[in-house]
Amino acid sequence: MVRLEALLMGVLVLSFCVAWTAPPPACEWSPGMYWEWSITLPQSPSLSGTSTVYVLKAERWGDYEVDFLAWIWPFELGEVVQLGAAVRQPCGQMRGFGLWAANAHRWWTYPPGTEIEQRWQGGVTGEGTLRVSISDEEVTVEVPAGEFEGCVHLTLAGEYMDGGEGHEVREEVWFSRELGWPVKGTFRYGLLPESHFELLGLGQLELGEAVARVLAAVDRMAALGGPFDYQAFHVREQLRSLGLLPEE
Structure with missing residues (x-):
C-alpha cells in the first residue's frame, strides 16, 4: 500500500510538472507586447514626448526570430509611425529596425x-x-516602469571632423538584458543641452488592441498633411500586407 501511494504521488507530481510551464522570459517577444519611453530633447521640444514600440508579428526561423514592429514617436503637434522588421536571437542581439540607442x-x-x-x-x-x-559589472536601474536588474551600462564617446570643424558626442545607455531594450539613456552633442530618455511602461495587449493603437497614431500622422499623409497611406498598406487589416 505504501508503495502504491508513493507511486500515485509521483504520478500526480509528474502530471503537475507537465501541465505547468514557466512563462517565457520578457525578452522573448510576442504580438501585442509594447514598451513606452519618455523622450526629452531640450533643443527640439516639438520632438519631445512619449515614444512607443509595438510588436505586431513575431516569427521563429531556426535559432532566430523575425519581429515586425511599429514605432511611434512625437512630431510637432502629432505623431509619426514607422514599421520595420528586426532579426534577433531571442534574448540576444538584434539587427535592423533603426531607432534611438x-x-x-x-x-x-x-x-x-x-x-x-x-x-x-x-x-x-x-x-x-x-x-x-x-x-565591469551589471547594474540595477530604477525608472518609472520599475526596477531592472542585470543592466549593461555602456558609455560611448565620439569625435569627428566634418567640413573642417570638430564635433564631439557622448552617449550613455543602460540596457536591460531582461527586456532586450534600453531602459535609460542620455545623449549630448557638442555644447547642446543633454537629451535623455527612460522607460515609462510596458505590457501585453491583445493584438487587435495594439493594431488599433497603431492605426489611431497613423490617423494623427495623416492629419499633419503633406508627405505625412502619403506615409500614413503607406503604413496602412504595410499593415494590410501583414494580414493585420482587411483587404478593401
Whole structure:
C-alpha cells in the first residue's frame, strides 16, 4: 500500500510538472507586447514626448526570430509611425529596425569591461573616432516602469571632423538584458543641452488592441498633411500586407 501511494504521488507530481510551464522570459517577444519611453530633447521640444514600440508579428526561423514592429514617436503637434522588421536571437542581439540607442543594440552583448575603439574616414561624417566602454559589472536601474536588474551600462564617446570643424558626442545607455531594450539613456552633442530618455511602461495587449493603437497614431500622422499623409497611406498598406487589416 505504501508503495502504491508513493507511486500515485509521483504520478500526480509528474502530471503537475507537465501541465505547468514557466512563462517565457520578457525578452522573448510576442504580438501585442509594447514598451513606452519618455523622450526629452531640450533643443527640439516639438520632438519631445512619449515614444512607443509595438510588436505586431513575431516569427521563429531556426535559432532566430523575425519581429515586425511599429514605432511611434512625437512630431510637432502629432505623431509619426514607422514599421520595420528586426532579426534577433531571442534574448540576444538584434539587427535592423533603426531607432534611438542603436549603438546599445550593437554593443551590449560584449563582455563586461570591454573597451573598443573604432576609426573611420570618409562618408557623411568625414573622419572620426568612436570609443565604447562597457562597465565591469551589471547594474540595477530604477525608472518609472520599475526596477531592472542585470543592466549593461555602456558609455560611448565620439569625435569627428566634418567640413573642417570638430564635433564631439557622448552617449550613455543602460540596457536591460531582461527586456532586450534600453531602459535609460542620455545623449549630448557638442555644447547642446543633454537629451535623455527612460522607460515609462510596458505590457501585453491583445493584438487587435495594439493594431488599433497603431492605426489611431497613423490617423494623427495623416492629419499633419503633406508627405505625412502619403506615409500614413503607406503604413496602412504595410499593415494590410501583414494580414493585420482587411483587404478593401
